[in-house]
Amino acid sequence: MFASQIHLKNFRNYRETTVTAPPGLILVVGPNGAGKTNLLEAVHFLALGRSFRTNRDRDLVRLGEDALSVRATVQSACGEQLFALDYGAAGKVAAVNDETIPRLIDYVGTLAVVAFGPDDLALAKGEPAVRRRFLDVWLGQESREYLYTLQRYYAVLRSRNALLARAAPRAEMEPYDHELVAAGATLTFFRAGAASGLAAAAAAAYGELAPEDEDFVVEYDPAVPCDGDEEEIGRAFERKLEEGRGAEERRRQTLVGPHRDDLRLAVKGCDARRFASEGQQRTAALSLRVAQFRLLKKTRGDPPLLLLDDVASELDAGRQRRLADVVAGAEQIFFTATTPPAGIEPDAKIRISEGQIEASG
Numbered sequence: 001m002f003a004s005q006i007h008l009k010n011f012r013n014y015r016e017t018t019v020t021a022p023p024g025l026i027l028v029v030g031p032n033g034a035g036k037t038n039l040l041e042a043v044h045f046l047a048l049g050r051s052f053r054t055n056r057d058r059d060l061v062r063l064g065e066d067a068l069s070v071r072a073t074v075q076s077a078c079g080e081q082l083f084a085l086d087y088g089a090a091g092k093v094a095a096v097n098d099e100t101i102p103r104l105i106d107y108v109g110t111l112a113v114v115a116f117g118p119d120d121l122a123l124a125k126g127e128p129a130v131r132r133r134f135l136d137v138w139l140g141q142e143s144r145e146y147l148y149t150l151q152r153y154y155a156v157l158r159s160r161n162a163l164l165a166r167a168a169p170r171a172e173m174e175p176y177d178h179e180l181v182a183a184g185a186t187l188t189f190f191r192a193g194a195a196s197g198l199a200a201a202a203a204a205a206y207g208e209l210a211p212e213d214e215d216f217v218v219e220y221d222p223a224v225p226c227d228g229d230e231e232e233i234g235r236a237f238e239r240k241l242e243e244g245r246g247a248e249e250r251r252r253q254t255l256v257g258p259h260r261d262d263l264r265l266a267v268k269g270c271d272a273r274r275f276a277s278e279g280q281q282r283t284a285a286l287s288l289r290v291a292q293f294r295l296l297k298k299t300r301g302d303p304p305l306l307l308l309d310d311v312a313s314e315l316d317a318g319r320q321r322r323l324a325d326v327v328a329g330a331e332q333i334f335f336t337a338t339t340p341p342a343g344i345e346p347d348a349k350i351r352i353s354e355g356q357i358e359a360s361g
């Protein structure tokens with residue numbers, strides 16, 4: 001799929017602007033602070049209902065305004081579709097072909113994107129929450145069932161934590177325990193099932209990007225043992241809850257469950273977070289993104305939009321060339337840089353200055 005036209009209104013430093021783009025490699029250039037990342041962020045927001053750099057939607061609205069709107073005309077196997085996402089006092093409201101989708105969760109991920117950016121280093125270096133977000137953004141686009149379960153899980157987790165916070169009696173907790181286990185087992189089972197495909201795709205991508213003597217291993221590190229089917233996982237989860245009840249009552253929060261999951265990453269047999277060099281960590285993070293792209297392309301039967309924010313500045317020339325080969329399977333790539341990188345022939349160029357599109361074509 002590719003976006004042939006993107007329209008932004010009051011998004012970050014854009015007042016109102018329209019970008020037209022062909023399929024292929026679109027180079028987005030301009031000085032620091034011009035609005036290059038903001039443009040990619042707008043596409044990500046339109047597709048997934050969230051930014052790739054903040055959880056505070058409010059920050060996306062142009063200062064001094066109170067609502068934003070992002071629209072795109074998208075060409076795919078389904079023909080031409082118009083996607084729209086507005087955000088303001090009424091929250092986020094999405095529409096496809098001018099028809100409002102009442103619940104945002106039924107819309108999120110209809111348009112698929114994968115974003116690579118400078119913050120991705122945190123995938124290899126940062127806290128487990130970063131890798132859980134990676135899993136959720138990826139799997140949420142693989143399966144709507146996953147998204148629904150994720151929403152259910154976090155809703156019951158919040159309720160259960162509120163009960164623990166006010167030291168509610170155990171009898172009152174019971175229905176929440178039950179729901180937590182049901183949704184949590186489904187999530188764990190889903191993540192465990194997806195992890196082997198991720199491991200294979202990420203190892204392959206790492207092999208393409210890095211020197212030969214390095215290898216990259218990705219493993220799911222679940223909070224609840226994930227052997228067996230969903231029912232067995234559920235029983236294991238129940239046992240863990242039972243064992244941890246005293247600790248939960250003392251700490252007044254839910255201490256076990258997929259909200260504590262992680263991915264273990266190893267380069268040349270060593271924990272990437274603690275022992276890998278920054279170059280290896282960058283390659284590891286990039287490999288996870290490449291894997292996400294290829295797996296989504298396969299399950300969805302259509303390549304996601306690819307957003308590459310400032311990646312050239314992070315990679316040496318060899319890795320840049322190999323990255324270009326790796327992402328050759330994309331139909332459209334938005335690629336930002338402060339200066340046009342040597343040796344890359346874009347299909348179109350968008351020049352931005354201070355939130356204004358100066359030239360495109």
Ligand SMILES: Nc1ncnc2c1ncn2[C@@H]1O[C@H](COP(=O)(O)OP(=O)(O)O)[C@@H](O)[C@H]1O
Nearest residue numbers: 012013032033034035036037038059061062063
């Ligand atoms: N909500 C907002 N309203 C107005 N301007 C904003 C808002 N958020 C960010 N900006 C401006 O956007 C600019 C940064 O844009 P960005 O896309 O990150 O730049 P770059 O081209 O370097 O990627 C900054 O000048 C910042 O002040």
Ligand SMILES: [Mg+2]
Nearest residue numbers: 036037038310
């Ligand atoms: Mg930027």
